[in-house]
Amino acid sequence: MRIATWNVNSVRQRMDNLQAWLTERQPDIVCLQEIKCVDEAFPREPLEALGYNVAVHGQKTFNGVALLSKLPFDEVKLGLHGGDGDVQARFLEALVSTKDGVVRVVSLYLPNGNPAPGNKYEYKLKWMDRLANFLRERLKLEEPLVLAGDFNVIPTPADARRPEAWVKDALFLPPTREKFRALLNLGLTDAIRAVSDASDLYTFWDYQAGAWAKDDGIRIDHLLLSPQAADRLTGAGIDRHVRGWDKPSDHVPVFVDLDIAGR
DNA sequence: ATGGCCAATATGATTGGA
Numbered sequence: 001m002r003i004a005t006w007n008v009n010s011v012r013q014r015m016d017n018l019q020a021w022l023t024e025r026q027p028d029i030v031c032l033q034e035i036k037c038v039d040e041a042f043p044r045e046p047l048e049a050l051g052y053n054v055a056v057h058g059q060k061t062f063n064g065v066a067l068l069s070k071l072p073f074d075e076v077k078l079g080l081h082g083g084d085g086d087v088q089a090r091f092l093e094a095l096v097s098t099k100d101g102v103v104r105v106v107s108l109y110l111p112n113g114n115p116a117p118g119n120k121y122e123y124k125l126k127w128m129d130r131l132a133n134f135l136r137e138r139l140k141l142e143e144p145l146v147l148a149g150d151f152n153v154i155p156t157p158a159d160a161r162r163p164e165a166w167v168k169d170a171l172f173l174p175p176t177r178e179k180f181r182a183l184l185n186l187g188l189t190d191a192i193r194a195v196s197d198a199s200d201l202y203t204f205w206d207y208q209a210g211a212w213a214k215d216d217g218i219r220i221d222h223l224l225l226s227p228q229a230a231d232r233l234t235g236a237g238i239d240r241h242v243r244g245w246d247k248p249s250d251h252v253p254v255f256v257d258l259d260i261a262g263r
Numbered sequence: 264a265t266g267g268c269c270a271a272t273a274t275g276a277t278t279g280g281a
Contacts, residue, residue: 009280010270034280036270061271062279112281152281171281206281207268220281250269250281 001098001262003029003105005148005221007204007251011035011066015043017245022050025239027255028070028262029096031107031148035064042066059089065107065149070262071096080108082130090127099261103229104138108149113170121170124152128179135186138226144260145226147188150251152220153180155190158199159219171220189230191223191256192238203238204251212243223256232259 004027008014011032022030030052035042039058047054052068057078067073073094080091090109095102108131113124138145154172157163166172184190192201202217211217225233235257242252 013270034270112279114279114281166281169281204281208281209265209267211268218281 001029001103001258001260002027002255003031003146003148003223003258004253004255005031005033005107005150005223006253007033007109007150007221007249009034009036009249009251012037012041012043013247014249015046017242017247017249019046019050020245021239021242021253022047025253025255029103029105030068031105032066032068033064033107033109033150035066036062037064055092055094057089057092059087063089063109065089065092065109067092067094067105067107069094069096069105071098074102080127080130081134083127101260102143103258103260104141104143104145106145106147106149108147108151110149110151110153112152113176116168116170116173121173124170125175125179128176128183132179132183132186135183135188139187142228143226144229144232144258146229146256146258147224148222148254150220151180151222153177153222154218154220155180159201161200161202161214161216161218166218171218183224187227188224189227189233191225191230191233191236192219192254194230194233195236201238202240203254205243207250221251221254223254225256229258233257234259
Protein backbone atom coordinates (compact mmCIF):
# COMPACT_ATOMS: atom_id res chain seq x y z
CA MET A 1 0.00 0.00 0.00
CA ARG A 2 1.29 3.41 -1.00
CA ILE A 3 0.26 6.46 1.09
CA ALA A 4 1.21 9.99 0.04
CA THR A 5 0.85 13.58 1.23
CA TRP A 6 0.85 16.80 -0.78
CA ASN A 7 0.17 20.44 0.04
CA VAL A 8 -1.31 21.44 -3.30
CA ASN A 9 -1.77 25.20 -2.57
CA SER A 10 -5.31 25.35 -4.04
CA VAL A 11 -6.69 22.08 -5.39
CA ARG A 12 -8.61 23.87 -8.15
CA GLN A 13 -5.43 25.51 -9.45
CA ARG A 14 -3.58 22.18 -9.25
CA MET A 15 -5.94 19.71 -10.95
CA ASP A 16 -3.76 19.15 -14.03
CA ASN A 17 -0.71 18.47 -11.87
CA LEU A 18 -2.69 16.37 -9.40
CA GLN A 19 -4.18 14.13 -12.07
CA ALA A 20 -0.82 13.72 -13.81
CA TRP A 21 0.91 12.86 -10.56
CA LEU A 22 -1.79 10.38 -9.45
CA THR A 23 -1.45 8.57 -12.75
CA GLU A 24 2.33 8.50 -12.47
CA ARG A 25 2.74 7.56 -8.78
CA GLN A 26 -0.40 5.43 -8.31
CA PRO A 27 -0.92 6.04 -4.58
CA ASP A 28 -3.64 4.10 -2.75
CA ILE A 29 -4.30 6.90 -0.24
CA VAL A 30 -3.50 10.61 -0.64
CA CYS A 31 -3.55 13.30 2.05
CA LEU A 32 -4.07 16.78 0.59
CA GLN A 33 -3.57 20.14 2.33
CA GLU A 34 -4.36 23.77 1.52
CA ILE A 35 -7.19 22.86 -0.81
CA LYS A 36 -8.43 26.45 -0.28
CA CYS A 37 -12.09 25.77 -1.05
CA VAL A 38 -15.35 24.80 0.61
CA ASP A 39 -16.54 21.18 0.41
CA GLU A 40 -19.03 21.94 -2.40
CA ALA A 41 -16.29 23.42 -4.59
CA PHE A 42 -13.93 20.43 -4.27
CA PRO A 43 -13.40 18.77 -7.69
CA ARG A 44 -14.73 15.36 -6.65
CA GLU A 45 -15.81 13.92 -9.98
CA PRO A 46 -12.48 13.81 -11.87
CA LEU A 47 -10.84 12.21 -8.83
CA GLU A 48 -13.62 9.66 -8.40
CA ALA A 49 -13.19 8.89 -12.11
CA LEU A 50 -9.60 7.88 -11.29
CA GLY A 51 -10.95 5.39 -8.76
CA TYR A 52 -10.73 7.36 -5.52
CA ASN A 53 -13.18 7.76 -2.68
CA VAL A 54 -13.08 11.38 -1.51
CA ALA A 55 -13.36 12.91 1.97
CA VAL A 56 -13.15 16.69 2.37
CA HIS A 57 -12.83 19.10 5.29
CA GLY A 58 -12.88 22.42 3.49
CA GLN A 59 -13.01 26.09 4.37
CA LYS A 60 -13.49 29.27 2.40
CA THR A 61 -10.28 30.88 1.07
CA PHE A 62 -7.72 29.32 3.43
CA ASN A 63 -6.53 25.97 4.78
CA GLY A 64 -8.66 22.91 4.01
CA VAL A 65 -7.63 19.24 3.94
CA ALA A 66 -8.84 16.18 2.04
CA LEU A 67 -8.29 12.44 1.70
CA LEU A 68 -8.40 10.31 -1.44
CA SER A 69 -8.56 6.52 -1.06
CA LYS A 70 -8.89 3.62 -3.46
CA LEU A 71 -10.31 1.67 -0.51
CA PRO A 72 -13.63 2.82 0.95
CA PHE A 73 -13.63 4.80 4.18
CA ASP A 74 -14.97 2.91 7.21
CA GLU A 75 -14.92 6.06 9.34
CA VAL A 76 -14.15 9.73 8.72
CA LYS A 77 -13.65 12.34 11.44
CA LEU A 78 -13.24 16.08 10.87
CA GLY A 79 -11.18 18.30 13.14
CA LEU A 80 -8.69 17.87 15.98
CA HIS A 81 -10.03 17.47 19.49
CA GLY A 82 -9.44 20.22 22.03
CA GLY A 83 -9.92 23.25 19.82
CA ASP A 84 -12.79 25.00 21.53
CA GLY A 85 -14.00 27.51 18.94
CA ASP A 86 -11.24 26.64 16.46
CA VAL A 87 -12.85 26.97 13.01
CA GLN A 88 -9.72 26.37 10.91
CA ALA A 89 -9.99 23.24 8.71
CA ARG A 90 -6.64 21.55 9.31
CA PHE A 91 -7.28 17.93 10.33
CA LEU A 92 -9.04 14.94 8.75
CA GLU A 93 -8.86 11.38 10.05
CA ALA A 94 -10.03 8.20 8.34
CA LEU A 95 -10.03 4.46 8.91
CA VAL A 96 -9.86 1.99 6.01
CA SER A 97 -9.99 -1.81 6.00
CA THR A 98 -7.60 -3.99 4.05
CA LYS A 99 -7.09 -7.73 3.73
CA ASP A 100 -4.32 -7.23 6.31
CA GLY A 101 -6.51 -5.33 8.77
CA VAL A 102 -7.27 -1.67 9.37
CA VAL A 103 -5.10 1.34 8.55
CA ARG A 104 -5.68 4.73 10.14
CA VAL A 105 -4.62 7.83 8.17
CA VAL A 106 -4.59 11.52 9.13
CA SER A 107 -4.24 14.44 6.72
CA LEU A 108 -3.07 17.48 8.68
CA TYR A 109 -2.07 21.06 8.00
CA LEU A 110 -0.21 22.30 11.05
CA PRO A 111 -0.34 26.09 11.55
CA ASN A 112 2.53 28.13 10.11
CA GLY A 113 2.92 30.22 13.26
CA ASN A 114 4.61 33.30 11.81
CA PRO A 115 5.25 35.90 12.95
CA ALA A 116 6.84 34.59 16.13
CA PRO A 117 6.41 35.53 18.87
CA GLY A 118 2.72 36.40 18.72
CA ASN A 119 -0.81 35.03 18.73
CA LYS A 120 -0.22 32.92 15.65
CA TYR A 121 2.81 31.25 17.20
CA GLU A 122 0.89 30.54 20.40
CA TYR A 123 -1.84 28.93 18.30
CA LYS A 124 0.75 26.75 16.56
CA LEU A 125 2.28 25.51 19.82
CA LYS A 126 -1.15 24.79 21.33
CA TRP A 127 -2.16 22.94 18.17
CA MET A 128 0.97 20.77 18.53
CA ASP A 129 -0.02 19.98 22.13
CA ARG A 130 -3.51 19.00 20.93
CA LEU A 131 -1.90 16.76 18.31
CA ALA A 132 0.22 15.05 20.98
CA ASN A 133 -2.91 14.43 23.06
CA PHE A 134 -4.66 12.94 20.03
CA LEU A 135 -1.68 10.65 19.38
CA ARG A 136 -1.46 9.44 22.95
CA GLU A 137 -5.03 8.20 22.58
CA ARG A 138 -4.69 6.67 19.11
CA LEU A 139 -1.40 4.91 19.85
CA LYS A 140 -3.21 2.91 22.55
CA LEU A 141 -5.12 1.21 19.72
CA GLU A 142 -1.84 -0.34 18.45
CA GLU A 143 -2.93 0.07 14.83
CA PRO A 144 -0.92 0.96 11.73
CA LEU A 145 -1.32 4.76 11.80
CA VAL A 146 0.09 7.24 9.28
CA LEU A 147 0.11 10.86 10.37
CA ALA A 148 0.78 12.77 7.16
CA GLY A 149 0.79 16.35 6.04
CA ASP A 150 2.35 19.78 6.05
CA PHE A 151 3.74 20.03 9.58
CA ASN A 152 5.34 23.44 9.02
CA VAL A 153 8.31 22.13 11.02
CA ILE A 154 11.95 21.94 9.89
CA PRO A 155 13.06 19.16 12.26
CA THR A 156 16.85 19.66 12.13
CA PRO A 157 19.47 21.83 10.38
CA ALA A 158 19.99 18.99 7.89
CA ASP A 159 16.43 19.61 6.68
CA ALA A 160 17.21 23.05 5.21
CA ARG A 161 19.63 24.22 2.52
CA ARG A 162 20.29 27.39 4.55
CA PRO A 163 19.36 26.69 8.19
CA GLU A 164 20.79 30.06 9.23
CA ALA A 165 18.01 31.77 7.28
CA TRP A 166 15.34 30.13 9.45
CA VAL A 167 16.63 30.60 13.02
CA LYS A 168 14.00 33.20 13.92
CA ASP A 169 11.21 31.55 11.93
CA ALA A 170 8.24 29.75 13.50
CA LEU A 171 9.11 26.65 11.41
CA PHE A 172 12.52 26.27 13.07
CA LEU A 173 12.43 27.96 16.49
CA PRO A 174 13.54 25.70 19.37
CA PRO A 175 10.03 25.33 20.90
CA THR A 176 8.69 24.18 17.51
CA ARG A 177 11.43 21.57 17.15
CA GLU A 178 11.02 20.46 20.76
CA LYS A 179 7.32 19.79 20.28
CA PHE A 180 8.00 17.91 17.03
CA ARG A 181 10.56 15.76 18.85
CA ALA A 182 7.96 15.17 21.57
CA LEU A 183 5.66 13.74 18.90
CA LEU A 184 8.40 11.40 17.65
CA ASN A 185 9.18 10.42 21.25
CA LEU A 186 5.67 9.07 21.63
CA GLY A 187 6.93 6.29 19.36
CA LEU A 188 6.55 7.61 15.82
CA THR A 189 8.97 7.09 12.93
CA ASP A 190 9.80 9.86 10.44
CA ALA A 191 9.51 7.74 7.29
CA ILE A 192 11.89 9.73 5.09
CA ARG A 193 14.63 9.71 7.73
CA ALA A 194 14.08 5.98 8.23
CA VAL A 195 15.18 5.35 4.65
CA SER A 196 17.78 8.08 4.02
CA ASP A 197 20.44 10.18 5.76
CA ALA A 198 20.84 12.50 2.77
CA SER A 199 21.09 16.21 3.56
CA ASP A 200 19.31 17.49 0.45
CA LEU A 201 15.83 16.10 0.97
CA TYR A 202 13.41 19.00 0.63
CA THR A 203 9.66 19.19 0.12
CA PHE A 204 9.13 22.98 -0.17
CA TRP A 205 10.78 25.68 -2.24
CA ASP A 206 9.45 29.24 -1.99
CA TYR A 207 8.01 30.81 -5.14
CA GLN A 208 10.20 33.85 -4.40
CA ALA A 209 13.86 34.61 -4.89
CA GLY A 210 14.55 31.77 -7.31
CA ALA A 211 14.47 29.25 -4.46
CA TRP A 212 13.76 26.27 -6.75
CA ALA A 213 16.52 27.22 -9.21
CA LYS A 214 19.00 27.42 -6.32
CA ASP A 215 17.60 24.32 -4.60
CA ASP A 216 17.04 26.54 -1.56
CA GLY A 217 14.50 24.20 0.02
CA ILE A 218 13.26 22.92 3.36
CA ARG A 219 11.75 19.60 4.48
CA ILE A 220 8.45 20.35 6.23
CA ASP A 221 6.04 17.76 4.79
CA HIS A 222 6.25 14.54 6.76
CA LEU A 223 4.79 11.06 7.14
CA LEU A 224 5.03 9.84 10.74
CA LEU A 225 4.38 6.15 11.37
CA SER A 226 3.10 4.30 14.42
CA PRO A 227 5.20 1.25 15.39
CA GLN A 228 2.69 -1.05 13.65
CA ALA A 229 3.09 0.97 10.43
CA ALA A 230 6.87 1.43 10.76
CA ASP A 231 7.34 -2.34 11.04
CA ARG A 232 5.81 -2.64 7.57
CA LEU A 233 7.76 0.22 5.93
CA THR A 234 9.36 -0.90 2.66
CA GLY A 235 10.18 2.45 1.06
CA ALA A 236 9.67 6.21 1.04
CA GLY A 237 10.40 9.05 -1.33
CA ILE A 238 9.93 12.66 -2.37
CA ASP A 239 8.65 13.49 -5.86
CA ARG A 240 10.77 16.62 -6.22
CA HIS A 241 10.52 16.64 -10.02
CA VAL A 242 6.90 17.79 -9.65
CA ARG A 243 8.22 21.20 -8.48
CA GLY A 244 9.57 21.69 -12.02
CA TRP A 245 6.20 21.22 -13.73
CA ASP A 246 4.10 24.07 -15.13
CA LYS A 247 1.95 25.84 -12.55
CA PRO A 248 3.52 23.98 -9.60
CA SER A 249 2.56 24.03 -5.95
CA ASP A 250 5.39 25.32 -3.76
CA HIS A 251 5.29 21.89 -2.04
CA VAL A 252 5.88 18.46 -3.65
CA PRO A 253 4.37 15.04 -2.87
CA VAL A 254 5.97 12.70 -0.33
CA PHE A 255 5.06 9.01 -0.09
CA VAL A 256 5.59 5.79 1.84
CA ASP A 257 5.20 2.17 0.81
CA LEU A 258 3.91 -0.20 3.47
CA ASP A 259 3.76 -3.98 3.25
CA ILE A 260 -0.02 -3.96 3.63
CA ALA A 261 -2.45 -5.17 0.97
CA GLY A 262 -3.62 -2.33 -1.24
CA ARG A 263 -6.60 -2.57 -3.57
C1' DA B 264 22.91 44.38 -6.21
C1' DT B 265 20.28 40.56 -0.48
C1' DG B 266 15.32 41.10 -4.64
C1' DG B 267 12.73 38.21 -7.28
C1' DC B 268 5.78 34.82 -6.01
C1' DC B 269 1.25 32.94 -5.84
C1' DA B 270 -3.83 32.31 -4.59
C1' DA B 271 -8.39 34.04 -3.09
C1' DT B 272 -11.37 37.75 -2.60
C1' DA B 273 -17.38 42.15 -3.43
C1' DT B 274 -10.99 42.06 -7.15
C1' DG B 275 -7.25 45.99 -9.17
C1' DA B 276 -5.41 46.17 -2.93
C1' DT B 277 -5.27 43.24 0.82
C1' DT B 278 -4.30 39.06 3.38
C1' DG B 279 -1.92 34.77 4.12
C1' DG B 280 1.52 31.75 3.10
C1' DA B 281 6.73 29.96 4.70
